[in-house]
Amino acid sequence: MRLHGIDNFLITGKSDLMYFVGIDGPAALLVSTKKNNNTLFVPPLSRHAAETYAPDFLEVVTTKMDERFNVVVAESIGSIGGVTAVDEMSLEDYRFVSGLLASTELRPGMGIIWELRELKDEYEVGAIRRACEVADRAMRSAYEILYPGITENEIKAEIVSEIYRSGGERLAFDVIVASGPRTALPHGPLQRAEERDIPLREGDAVMIDLGAVVEGYHSDVTRTFFIGRPDTQFASAYEAVVAAKDAAEQYIKPETLCGYPDAVARNKLAEHALSEYFMHSLGHGVGLDIHEPPRMSPTSSEKLAANMVLTCEPGVYIKDRWGIRVEDTLLVTERGPERLTKFNYSEYIIT
Amino acid sequence: MRLHGIDNFLITGKSDLMYFVGIDGPAALLVSTKKNNNTLFVPPLSRHAAETYAPDFLEVVTTKMDERFNVVVAESIGSIGGVTAVDEMSLEDYRFVSGLLASTELRPGMGIIWELRELKDEYEVGAIRRACEVADRAMRSAYEILYPGITENEIKAEIVSEIYRSGGERLAFDVIVASGPRTALPHGPLQRAEERDIPLREGDAVMIDLGAVVEGYHSDVTRTFFIGRPDTQFASAYEAVVAAKDAAEQYIKPETLCGYPDAVARNKLAEHALSEYFMHSLGHGVGLDIHEPPRMSPTSSEKLAANMVLTCEPGVYIKDRWGIRVEDTLLVTERGPERLTKFNYSEYIIT
Numbered sequence: 001m002r003l004h005g006i007d008n009f010l011i012t013g014k015s016d017l018m019y020f021v022g023i024d025g026p027a028a029l030l031v032s033t034k035k036n037n038n039t040l041f042v043p044p045l046s047r048h049a050a051e052t053y054a055p056d057f058l059e060v061v062t063t064k065m066d067e068r069f070n071v072v073v074a075e076s077i078g079s080i081g082g083v084t085a086v087d088e089m090s091l092e093d094y095r096f097v098s099g100l101l102a103s104t105e106l107r108p109g110m111g112i113i114w115e116l117r118e119l120k121d122e123y124e125v126g127a128i129r130r131a132c133e134v135a136d137r138a139m140r141s142a143y144e145i146l147y148p149g150i151t152e153n154e155i156k157a158e159i160v161s162e163i164y165r166s167g168g169e170r171l172a173f174d175v176i177v178a179s180g181p182r183t184a185l186p187h188g189p190l191q192r193a194e195e196r197d198i199p200l201r202e203g204d205a206v207m208i209d210l211g212a213v214v215e216g217y218h219s220d221v222t223r224t225f226f227i228g229r230p231d232t233q234f235a236s237a238y239e240a241v242v243a244a245k246d247a248a249e250q251y252i253k254p255e256t257l258c259g260y261p262d263a264v265a266r267n268k269l270a271e272h273a274l275s276e277y278f279m280h281s282l283g284h285g286v287g288l289d290i291h292e293p294p295r296m297s298p299t300s301s302e303k304l305a306a307n308m309v310l311t312c313e314p315g316v317y318i319k320d321r322w323g324i325r326v327e328d329t330l331l332v333t334e335r336g337p338e339r340l341t342k343f344n345y346s347e348y349i350i351t
Numbered sequence: 352m353r354l355h356g357i358d359n360f361l362i363t364g365k366s367d368l369m370y371f372v373g374i375d376g377p378a379a380l381l382v383s384t385k386k387n388n389n390t391l392f393v394p395p396l397s398r399h400a401a402e403t404y405a406p407d408f409l410e411v412v413t414t415k416m417d418e419r420f421n422v423v424v425a426e427s428i429g430s431i432g433g434v435t436a437v438d439e440m441s442l443e444d445y446r447f448v449s450g451l452l453a454s455t456e457l458r459p460g461m462g463i464i465w466e467l468r469e470l471k472d473e474y475e476v477g478a479i480r481r482a483c484e485v486a487d488r489a490m491r492s493a494y495e496i497l498y499p500g501i502t503e504n505e506i507k508a509e510i511v512s513e514i515y516r517s518g519g520e521r522l523a524f525d526v527i528v529a530s531g532p533r534t535a536l537p538h539g540p541l542q543r544a545e546e547r548d549i550p551l552r553e554g555d556a557v558m559i560d561l562g563a564v565v566e567g568y569h570s571d572v573t574r575t576f577f578i579g580r581p582d583t584q585f586a587s588a589y590e591a592v593v594a595a596k597d598a599a600e601q602y603i604k605p606e607t608l609c610g611y612p613d614a615v616a617r618n619k620l621a622e623h624a625l626s627e628y629f630m631h632s633l634g635h636g637v638g639l640d641i642h643e644p645p646r647m648s649p650t651s652s653e654k655l656a657a658n659m660v661l662t663c664e665p666g667v668y669i670k671d672r673w674g675i676r677v678e679d680t681l682l683v684t685e686r687g688p689e690r691l692t693k694f695n696y697s698e699y700i701i702t
Contacts, residue, residue, distance in 0.1 A: 044630030048670050049536050068650070091437065091445055091459035108442035157515035160522075164508035167548075171511075174521040185400050197518075279395035299419070319399050 001033050004112050007082025008032040008104075010073065015288040016087045016113055018216050021054050028073050029058075032080050041073060074100035085109025114293045118285060119307045124217060125331060128286065128309055131219035132329050132340035134168040134212035139223055139343045142177075142208050146225055146350050149199045152177040155208070163212045172211025172218040172290050183207040183224065183323035186280055186315060202228040205322040206350075211290060211329075218290045220311050221341040222327035227350050234324075237316050238348060240272040241324050244314040248282060252312065252330060252337040258300035265314045266298070274316045283311040286329055308332040309340070352384050355463050358433025359383045359455075361424065366639035367438045367464055369567050372405050379424050380409075383431050392424060425451035436460025465644045469636060470658045475568060476682060479637065479660055482570035483680050483691035485519040485563035490574055490694045493528075493559050497576055497701050500550045503528040506559070514563045523562025523569040523641050534558040534575070534674035537631055537666060553579040556673040557701075562641060562680075569641045571662050572692040573678035576699050585675075588667050589699060591623040592675050595665040599633060603663065603681060603688040609651035616665045617649070625667045634662040637680055659683040660691070 001009060011017060011029040018024045020031075021040060027050065028041040040058045042050045047062045054060060063072045074097045077084050083105045086094070098106045120128065141162040142155050155177045163171060178185070179198065183205045200206060209222040224241075226234060248265040262282035269275040281297030286309050294302045296310065313327030326345050330337040352360060362368060362380040369375045371382075372391060378401065379392040391409045393401045398413045405411060414423045425448045428435050434456050437445070449457045471479065492513040493506050506528045514522060529536070530549065534556045551557060560573040575592075577585060599616040613633035620626040632648030637660050645653045647661065664678030677696050681688040 045537050047630070048668070052536070064650070086442065089442060090461070091440060091442070092461065094442055094445075095459060108446060110441070110443065153515050153518070157512040160515060161508045161512035164504050164511060167504070170525040171522065185403070186396050279398070299415070317399070 001031070001085075001112075004085070004109070005083060006085045006109065006112070007034055008077055008080055008084040009109060009112075010077065010084055010086045011113075012086070013088040013110075015216075016117075018288050019113075019117055021058060023049055023053050024216070028069070030073065030076055032082075034080050034082060039076065041069070041076075043069070070097050071100065073097065077101060077104055083107065085112060087113055117287060118293055119305060120287060120309050120331075121307070124287065125307070125309070127215035127217035128219060128329065128331075129340055131168070131172070131212045131214040131217050132221070132342075134163055134166045134214060135172075135210055135219040135221045135329075135341055136343045137166045138162040138168075138210055138212065139208065139221060142210075143223075143225070143343075146200065146206060146227065148202055148227055151197050151199050152179055153197060155206075159208070159210055163210070166212070168212030168214060169216075170213045172213050172220060176207065176209035176222075178323075179204045179206045181320050181322065184317045184319050184321060186317050186323060186325070200227050204228075205230075205234065205324065207323060207325060209325070209327065216288050218286050218288070219329050219341060220286055220290060220327060221329060221343060222313060222325045223343060223345055223348070224324045224326060225348050225350050229351070230349065234322060236272065237274060237318075238324055240269055240274055241314050241316055241326055242345065244268040244278075245312055245326055245328075248314065249312055249330070249337050252296075252304060252310075252332060254304055254306045254332065254334060256304045258294045258296045258302045258304055259298055261312070262296045262298055262300070265312075269314065269316065277316045277318055278314060279317065280315065283313055283327075285310045304332055306332055306334050312337070352382070352436075352463075355436070355460070356434060357436045357460065357463070358385055359428055359431055359435040360460060360463075361428065361435055361437045362464075363437070364439040364461075366567075367468075369639050370464075370468055372409060374400055374404050375567070379420070381424065381427055383433075385431050385433060390427065392420070392427075394420070421448050422451065424448065428452060428455055434458065436463060438464055468638055469644055470656060471638060471660050471682075472658070475638065476658070476660070478566035478568035479570060479680065479682075480691055482519065482523070482563045482565040482568050483572070483693075485514055485517040485565060486523075486561055486570040486572045486680075486692055487694045488517045489513040489519075489561055489563065490559065490572060490692075493561075494574075494576070494694075497551065497557060497578065499553055499578055502548050502550050503530055504548060510559070510561055514561070517563070519563030519565060520567075521564045523564050523571060527558065527560035527573075529674075530555045530557045532671050532673065535668045535670050535672060537668050537674060537676070551578050555579075556581075556585065556675065558674060558676060560676070560678065567639050569637050569639070570680050570692060571637055571641060571678060572680060572694060573664060573676045574694060574696055574699070575675045575677060576701050578701050580702070581700065585673060587623065588625060588669075589675050591620055591625050592665050592667055592677055593696065595619040595629075596663055596677055596679075599665065600663055600681070600688050603647075603655060603661075603683060605655055605657045605683065605685060607655045609645045609647045609653045609655055610649055612663070613647045613649055613651070616663075620665065620667065628667045628669055629665060630668065631666065634664055634678075636661045655683055657683055657685050663688070
């Protein structure tokens with residue numbers, strides 16, 4: 001905080017609270033370099049959880065979480081004074097609290113927190129590792145029931161059930177199971193009611209994107225399968241996506257620019273005249289949130305570092321026909337990336 | 352917008368995009384009273400989805416969703432001029448876009464959108480009704496496997512699987528299954544790894560809070576059960592919570608202050624010396640988000656209106672012993688509330 005010229009930090013984001021005090025809100029943590037004790041404001045709703053789980057060095061103050069809440073927090077900040085950074089806040093709350101603070105400057109400070117959260121310690125890597133194991137088990141359970149006739153929602157039911165059975169505490173995000181031309185909608189292909197019960201058919205691509213949460217930490221894995229014999233265009237595109245992923249991973253190591261592996265993947269796809277169909281970035285950080293910094297995107301100017309955890313997920317999406325994405329969660333080490341999700345992707349044909 | 356003195360509205364919130372254009376982002380919708388056409392900015396990632404699902408009257412502009420995105424949107428706003436409201440934005444983006452707009456004022460406008468989203472039309476009520484049916488089926492499937500020996504996570508697996516099997520498109524929120532003293536942590540009782548596999552035992556309270564999403568709309572229902580014979584303190588507290596709920600619902604009707612049903616419930620619990628153990632508000636709106644305005648809380652000054660959908664969920668939580676909450680999703684009608692979740696709560700004892 002001193003390095004950034006900040007006297008106080010007001011933290012209300014769910015994941016940030018989890019990171020710093022081990023409870024996931026609603027609450028507000030006020031840290032100050034000008035005081036010896038730090039304060040955790042909690043609504044009556046969360047008092048027991050705070051008393052049970054929050055670290056001892058925090059003073060827990062119970063206060064109702066209504067209009068009054070912002071006033072209480074602002075009074076507390078005002079009485080300390082100085083420059084106060086905040087992690088995240090609704091625009092209304094930000095303007096309201098700023099208005100209450102005559103002599104204290106409020107400024108966005110999420111970037112400072114990401115500098116910490118981007119680098120995972122041993123405990124965090126352990127949790128992500130376990131979340132990846134759960135994801136692998138869920139992918140396997142889906143793989144085992146992929147046959148013509150089963151519907152997307154039946155596959156989803158199997159996946160979510162397996163995530164909980166395997167010790168996941170929740171889903172990392174809503175599981176994506178898309179088949180046929182809907183695989184060409186890269187993310188969250190919105191399901192209309194009439195699409196939900198469409199059964200898989202011979203000749204369908206099937207894209208499954210899933211993740212689990214363990215101890216608050218996420219995993220993220222995508223596999224694309226094909227029911228029956230794919231034509232040469234699909235087969236060669238699949239091989240190109242895998243080649244792009246493997247090539248990019250050669251460059252996922254400390255000190256490399258985050259944009260470079262993305263460029264390598266894009267270049268590899270260009271060799272197959274497919275780069276125009278890869279219309280998202282190569283990957284994103286994973287931790288207490290499913291999408292975190294850093295981004296591996298063409299415009300990213302950040303550098304990779306050891307102990308970052310991120311996805312590598314090249315894809316190719318041909319409108320009205322099919323899409324292919326292969327994604328793993330990786331740990332950046334001095335020796336290159338370690339794949340934390342391990343489900344096989346060399347065999348994707350279901351016959 | 353004219354009524355609120357606003358010329359442009361910039362909409363980037365996931366649920367707001369869903370509400371106005373039927374896609375769930377990432378995207379930015381720019382509506383202006385000063386122009387004939389409205390613009391939907393989408394990253395390449397979402398272009399196919401936008402073309403497939405967005406209404407015809409929108410001009411779809413594809414632009415990368417990186418640092419450049421805010422610049423493109425700001426240039427577009429700047430070229431129109433006037434006062435621009437935004438629904439939600441990170442503080443960093445808000446400051447960045449504000450900085451780019453010399454002559455145009457940017458202001459928070461989520462309150463204006465809530466005036467619309469709070470009142471559900473027939474289509475929305477239909478979707479919520481179906482989401483409530485899915486929730487009821489999931490609650491029934493959990494109820495049917497409640498016996499000593501089953502673990503919280505096994506119950507969760509059954510619930511999530513049933514939600515997908517019954518046509519839910521996703522979970523409304525992470526399912527809460529808490530047993531024993533953990534039921535006394537009102538919301539999201541954080542599960543440590545070692546707590547996840549604890550089996551239900553005779554003498555345990557079990558709290559299940561779940562919801563489903565259908566067509567983007569949520570449902571929310573909680574039931575509390577007891578394994579074996581409850582002592583008189585638990586039994587009378589359960590009856591008090593039910594009485595509080597029934598009493599409060601008498602006043603959930605148009606023109607009533609949102610704080611009044613909360614006061615009625617609190618007062619009823621006070622008759623049993625339990626009001627101090629009810630440490631959250633009575634209910635919240637439900638729609639495209641799981642928690643929406645209005646709040647039924649002691650400090651809420653809003654009025655209820657026909658076609659609002661909200662929860663009624665009194666609870667009592669005795670630290671280190673047990674908690675009880677009974678919650679339904681209700682539609683406010685001229686004749687009072689209609690319960691959209693219908694799972695029985697008069698019989699809660701599992702023997």
